[in-house]
Amino acid sequence: MSGEKEGSTGQLPLSDQDVVVYLQKNPDFFVENKALLEVLELPARYSGEQIVDLQHEALKRLRAKQDMLVDNSRSNMSIQMATHEAVLAMLEARTLDELIGIVQDELPILLDIDMAAIALEGAVETIDMSAEGMPVLLPAGEVQRRLGDQDVSLVASVQPGDPLFGAARDLVRSVAIARLYSTETMPAGVLILGARDENSFHPHQGTELITFMARVAEILVERWLSASDMDE
16 A cells, blocks of 8 residues: 555545554554455565565454463353352352351362461450351451441452461462442351462452352352241
């Protein structure tokens, strides 16, 4: 293409440079318009070391984009299936203690993380641990301090030693903390998911599946607390 090309719709003609600038600002243009690769007149293949095979490069980048989309789709599907399995495991709990045990013991395996716990606010001054070393009771106001107005906090990198992670405090490097809302029978609390690898959780991730798990945990905790009050 050389010089300016007259438009057929009465619009101002585009120069070669206009097209170049547009494509530079829209690098995904040919990914979104794949059919153009079949009609464009691209340079023939050359073997010279200094000559770039544009057709080969265009197709290679397109395939790389497609492979990335497929990998992301598979990863998302795997995470979704793991979340469903984790929820089903929680639903099998017959008591509150059993639910807490399932969260601590089974969720890390199902979700491929390193620690998980449910902790509720209570009449304690510091974070109280279970016999297994996992947080179960939090001081009043701890949920608000950790989450502010958020339902879920995803932290890519955390410093070791935070008591919120209990026995895993020196292991956890990335964490998701999801709010459990208080009700008439249940204090505020959190679902904690921790991983040893940084960026296992990060702020750019979606929070829908973690929120779903937290809502299920919230319903189950309230159910068992209500049942305990009725037994008394």
